[in-house]
Amino acid sequence: MKIKSLTMILLAGTLAACSGTEEKPVDQNTPLPEVETVEDEAITAIPDDVDDGNAIDGGSDDLSFLEILDDPTSPLSNTTVYFGFDQHDVSGEYAPTLDAHAAFLMEHADLQVVLEGYADERGTPEYNLALGEKRAIAVRDYLQVLGVSANQIEMVSYGEENPVAEGHNEAAWAQNRRVKLAYSGR
Amino acid sequence: MIRVNVFFILVVLCGFNAAVVKADLTFVVTDYVEDAIPIAVVPFQWKGKGQLPGDMAKVIDSDLSRSGQFKSMSRNKMSSKPHSPSDVQFAQWKRQGMDYLVIGSITPKEASRYSIRFYLYDVIKKTQVAAYTLPIHRRVFRKAAHRISDIIYQKITGEKGAFDTRIAYVTVEKRKKRRLYRLKIADSDGHNPKTMITKSNSILSPAWSPKGDKIAYVSFETRRPRIYIQEVATGKRTRLPSFKGINSAPSWSPDGRKLAVVLSYGKNPDIYIYDLRSRKFKRITRHYGIDTEPTWTPDGKSIVFTSDRGGSPQIYEVAATGGRAKRVSFEGSYNARPRVSPDSRKIVMVHRDRGSKKFQISVLDRETRSTLVLTSGALDESPSFSPNGRMIIYSTAGTRSRNILAAVSIDGLVHQRLAVQRGSVREPAWSPFSRR
Numbered sequence: 303m304k305i306k307s308l309t310m311i312l313l314a315g316t317l318a319a320c321s322g323t324e325e326k327p328v329d330q331n332t333p334l335p336e337v338e339t340v341e342d343e344a345i346t347a348i349p350d351d352v353d354d355g356n357a358i359d360g361g362s363d364d365l366s367f368l369e370i371l372d373d374p375t376s377p378l379s380n381t382t383v384y385f386g387f388d389q390h391d392v393s394g395e396y397a398p399t400l401d402a403h404a405a406f407l408m409e410h411a412d413l414q415v416v417l418e419g420y421a422d423e424r425g426t427p428e429y430n431l432a433l434g435e436k437r438a439i440a441v442r443d444y445l446q447v448l449g450v451s452a453n454q455i456e457m458v459s460y461g462e463e464n465p466v467a468e469g470h471n472e473a474a475w476a477q478n479r480r481v482k483l484a485y486s487g488r
Numbered sequence: 489m490i491r492v493n494v495f496f497i498l499v500v501l502c503g504f505n506a507a508v509v510k511a512d513l514t515f516v517v518t519d520y521v522e523d524a525i526p527i528a529v530v531p532f533q534w535k536g537k538g539q540l541p542g543d544m545a546k547v548i549d550s551d552l553s554r555s556g557q558f559k560s561m562s563r564n565k566m567s568s569k570p571h572s573p574s575d576v577q578f579a580q581w582k583r584q585g586m587d588y589l590v591i592g593s594i595t596p597k598e599a600s601r602y603s604i605r606f607y608l609y610d611v612i613k614k615t616q617v618a619a620y621t622l623p624i625h626r627r628v629f630r631k632a633a634h635r636i637s638d639i640i641y642q643k644i645t646g647e648k649g650a651f652d653t654r655i656a657y658v659t660v661e662k663r664k665k666r667r668l669y670r671l672k673i674a675d676s677d678g679h680n681p682k683t684m685i686t687k688s689n690s691i692l693s694p695a696w697s698p699k700g701d702k703i704a705y706v707s708f709e710t711r712r713p714r715i716y717i718q719e720v721a722t723g724k725r726t727r728l729p730s731f732k733g734i735n736s737a738p739s740w741s742p743d744g745r746k747l748a749v750v751l752s753y754g755k756n757p758d759i760y761i762y763d764l765r766s767r768k769f770k771r772i773t774r775h776y777g778i779d780t781e782p783t784w785t786p787d788g789k790s791i792v793f794t795s796d797r798g799g800s801p802q803i804y805e806v807a808a809t810g811g812r813a814k815r816v817s818f819e820g821s822y823n824a825r826p827r828v829s830p831d832s833r834k835i836v837m838v839h840r841d842r843g844s845k846k847f848q849i850s851v852l853d854r855e856t857r858s859t860l861v862l863t864s865g866a867l868d869e870s871p872s873f874s875p876n877g878r879m880i881i882y883s884t885a886g887t888r889s890r891n892i893l894a895a896v897s898i899d900g901l902v903h904q905r906l907a908v909q910r911g912s913v914r915e916p917a918w919s920p921f922s923r924r
Contacts, residue, residue, distance in 0.1 A: 423867060425822060425824060425838065425847060426801075426869050427915070428692065429796075429824045429825070431692070431736055432734065432752070432778040432780045436778065458711065458712055459713070459733075460690070461692075
């Protein structure tokens with residue numbers, strides 16, 4: 303089982319590496335480039351069997367070090383970053399939390415984290431899906447700046463789907479505008 | 489705005505034999521136009537033996553009333569029930585305030601077939617407006633009734649009817665801690681619901697192909713948003729080539745050969761066009777902000793979409809070949825999920841006024857740029873035009889944190905609510921006209 307999952311990680315990694323989808327950052331001062339045609343060869347579709355998002359698993363057999371995530375005295379016990387409405391910038395108050403997670407991830411180089419981006423129900427489902435991804439990206443960027451390897455981070459946006467709080471009010475919405483750091487092996 | 493508030497419940501289920509499939513959605517017309525046209529639809533004569541195959545006049549009557557543009561006469565007020573032209577006494581119907589009269593008969597034919605004969609009369613002018621004979625199969629009995637409603641609607645209003653159409657929508661049911669998502673298709677009156685697919689992860693953004701034979705949608709079944717195309721008749725499903733990050737918001741080109749989609753590659757959501765034949769993607773927008781919810785103009789030349797490039801979500805338009813996008817919505821702090829009207833003149837969208845907390849369905853005039861708010865909910869979303877552009881179906885918050893469907897006319901005068909049997913219902917998409 304373990305070997306299979308590992309192979310899948312490697313495979314997914316390899317695919318991502320050869321896919322050649324690397325996009326150059328857009329320089330805001332230059333005019334928009336001509337529309338480019340993306341060839342099939344240029345962007346390799348990920349086959350079904352490695353595309354499940356389930357391919358991530360801890361590389362280590364002993365996962366007891368993950369118990370610290372349940373220790374309320376540790377900054378690692380906080381695994382959620384909240385956002386303002388239609389906002390995707392990480393508020394300064396999450397610095398201690400994310401600094402701790404970055405250090406934790408760097409200490410355990412084969413540990414993987416999935417950043418799940420969510421939005422509240424207001425506005426449109428597709429826009430919220432994009433917003434959830436923007437939020438996950440903001441958290442990823444923060445972790446990467448601190449030195450976490452790109453290979454340790456996966457992102458997925460669920461938009462306004464799967465709310466943790468169901469009410470049609472600000473209290474519920476505030477809880478739903480979030481990025482959840484979900485560690486594999488837990 | 490002149491409105492008559494009437495609570496008018498149409499029980500569309502009565503009077504049918506056991507073969508009728510229960511409806512998922514039941515219509516409640518909450519507002520109709522004050523000058524609704526009075527019409528009498530007399531029960532059709534059944535010329536066969538045994539039980540009637542169905543109450544065709546009742547289906548027609550319900551269709552016309554549901555449009556909000558007609559006010560139908562109740563059967564117990566009819567002092568005669570003519571079936572053939574020679575029995576029609578115009579004076580009687582005029583005295584009872586009717587403008588139009590519909591009569592008809594159903595004759596059985598071999599092999600479960602029927603011949604439907606119906607007449608439409610202008611009571612004021614004392615003339616026959618239409619007379620049709622429709623040979624039909626028993627299994628399309630209700631569909632035939634909707635076609636007759638379409639004919640009557642068009643003869644009287646001059647506008648094409650959209651009764652013989654379907655609605656796709658997603659239902660969400662909670663089972664203990666799990667949620668069950670179903671993509672369903674029903675007739676435009678909520679009858680004959682059919683489940684296309686059932687999943688334990690979200691289903692979003694159903695979109696009908698222009699021929700109405702396929703539906704593209706987004707499913708999270710692999711725990712990642714991916715685009716699927718499913719054939720309506722066979723249920724056969726294919727998945728579009730998928731990439732890291734978001735694969736979402738499919739929209740068919742008017743010729744059915746391409747899909748505008750959103751891909752993010754885990755970096756940034758932009759609009760792409762996928763050619764179904766060459767299976768290639770072409771990038772249309774390139775911006776560090778969110779670009780999503782693409783939709784085509786009816787001429788297939790432009791893509792209208794949502795972007796937050798100006799700081800808040802607003803509507804933009806770009807040539808379908810790419811190039812520079814221009815902003816088209818200026819009123820309000822949030823404008824998203826555009827759909828262009830079939831006549832190209834309007835854009836319906838989710839809108840929030842500056843200083844308001846409500847997300848409402850609004851219509852933007854593409855020429856004058858004025859915005860008209862059509863609904864009064866706080867969480868209205870996913871507007872979709874009927875193929876004749878007359879009605880807009882959308883999702884709104886119901887009671888007990890459920891979503892329900894509602895519809896509003898393009899002028900904001902007619903309002904309908906579609907009560908769902910159980911669970912939540914969202915993401916409605918109105919089909920194109922059915923092919924005959």
